[in-house]
Amino acid sequence: MRKKKLAAILLISFTLPGASSALFAANNSQNNIQEARKIVKQYASTLKHELKSALKEKGPVLAVESCHLKAPDITDNISQSSGWQVRRTSLKVRNLEDAPDKWENSVLRKFEKMNTEGIPVNKIEFSEVVTKKDGNKEFRYMKAIPTKKVCLQCHGSNIKSKVASQLDSLYPFDRAVGFKVNDLRGAFSLSKPIK
Numbered sequence: 001m002r003k004k005k006l007a008a009i010l011l012i013s014f015t016l017p018g019a020s021s022a023l024f025a026a027n028n029s030q031n032n033i034q035e036a037r038k039i040v041k042q043y044a045s046t047l048k049h050e051l052k053s054a055l056k057e058k059g060p061v062l063a064v065e066s067c068h069l070k071a072p073d074i075t076d077n078i079s080q081s082s083g084w085q086v087r088r089t090s091l092k093v094r095n096l097e098d099a100p101d102k103w104e105n106s107v108l109r110k111f112e113k114m115n116t117e118g119i120p121v122n123k124i125e126f127s128e129v130v131t132k133k134d135g136n137k138e139f140r141y142m143k144a145i146p147t148k149k150v151c152l153q154c155h156g157s158n159i160k161s162k163v164a165s166q167l168d169s170l171y172p173f174d175r176a177v178g179f180k181v182n183d184l185r186g187a188f189s190l191s192k193p194i195k
Contacts, residue, residue: 029139032192033127036141039082040188044145046074051150060153064166067154083192088145090186094167094176103130104189107142115184121146124184129194137194147183155179 050070054063079086089100091108100108111124124144131137147155154163157178167174179185 029127029129032139033141035082036084036127036139036190037125037143039078039084039086039190040141040143043074043078043086043188046078047071050074055150055153060160061162061166064154064163064170068170084190085192087189088186089189090145090176092175092177092179092186094171094174096173098186100189103140104142104187108184108187111142111144111184111187115144121182121184130191138191139194141190142187144187145185147179147181147185149181151179151185152181155185 051063051067054066054070058066075086075088087098089098089104089108091100091105091112093099107126110126111121114124115121121144125142127139127141129137130140153159154167155176155178157180159167159177167177176185
C-alpha cells in the first residue's frame with residue numbers, strides 16, 4: 001500500500017509541471033490574442049480616422065495620396081509602440097510590399113473559404129504559434145478586413161477616372177480593386193517573437 005502511495009506522489013510531481021506548462025501556454029496564447037485584438041482595433045481606428053479626415057478635407061483623389069503617405073507611418077508607429085510587427089496584407093494587394101508571405105497567403109485562403117461559407121468577414125480571425133526556419137517561435141495573428149461602402153471609392157469596380165489615375169501613378173501594380181461591400185478585402189497581420 002505504501003509503495004502505491006509513493007508511486008502516486010511521484011506520478012503527480014512529474015505530471016504537474018507538464019500540465020502547468022500547457023496551462024501557461026494556453027493562457028499566454030489567450031493573452032496574445034486579446035493584446036492583438038486591441039492593437040488591431042487601435043490600428044484600424046487610426047487608419048479609418050485618417051482616411052475620413054482626408055476624404056472630408058481633400059476629396060478622394062488627394063485622399064489616395066494622403067493614405068499613400070501616412071499609412072506607412074501609422075503602421076510603423078503602432079509596431080514600435082506595441083512591440084508587435086503590424087501590417088496589412090491581401091490576396092489582391094495595392095502595394096507589392098504588402099504581398100502576403102506563405103503563412104499569410106494560407107490564412108487568407110482559409111478566410112476566403114470561411115466567408116464563402118457564410119461567416120461574416122468581421123468575425124473571421126486566426127492565430128497560431130509558428131516555428132521559423134531558424135528554430136525560433138513567434139505568435140502570429142490575423143484579423144479579416146471587410147470591405148465597407150467608403151472603401152469602394154478606391155477599391156470598388158466603378159472608380160472615378162481621376163481617382164483611378166491617381167492610383168495608377170502611386171501604385172502601378174495595383175490589384176486591390178473590384179471589391180463589393182462585405183467582401184474580404186484583406187487582413188491585419190500581427191506577429192511577435194515568443195521567448
